[in-house]
Amino acid sequence: MQDDLALIMEDATDSMEKAIKHLEVELTKIRAGKANPQILDGLSVDYYGSSTPLNQVANVSVADARTLTIQPWEKNMIQPIERAIIAANIGLNPQNDGQMIRLFLPPLTEERRREFVKRAAGEGEQGKVSIRSIRRDAIENIKKLQKEGLSEDIAKDAEADIQTLTDKYIVLIDKHCATKEKEIMAI
Incomplete structure (x- = not known):
């Protein structure tokens, strides 16, 4: 059972890392005024x-x-x-x-910059949705293990660990989006 829990945590971490990498790739595609x-x-x-x-x-x-x-x-x-x-x-x-x-690449107008900021925020929101989806899947797997005989205390601790992991990656997404917004709005 403990091995299964460790596997669930590892899978969730890997999936969340992939979601962050995808977000980084998508954010680089949004131009910030300079050629890239x-x-x-x-x-x-x-x-x-x-x-x-x-x-x-x-x-x-x-x-x-x-x-x-x-x-x-x-x-x-x-x-x-x-x-x-x-x-x-x-x-x-x-x-x-x-x-x-x-x-x-023409210089960005204020209006165009705001559009790009909205697009970056939308990408960030997509990243958060995928992180939450990964959390949901991990918690469902923990509940399945609980039905198979995992103690309730261990299951609750594992769910708390998954939530902590989720919070960490949500904060990371917010940082990426804030950095991109600052880059876009810089003249």
């Missing part, structure tokens, strides 16, 4: 009929604080990359010079 190649993560390009991640058909780099450059490995990929960027609706217009694509 990660805002193009998850962008797929039509490469000879198959959907391929952008970073597998081109080199994405930062030219300066407000410019990203995309250097396709094949010249004929410029048009599909342009179409993919436009279709992704990330608020950037590609500039094509026949050799490479440049993305100029």
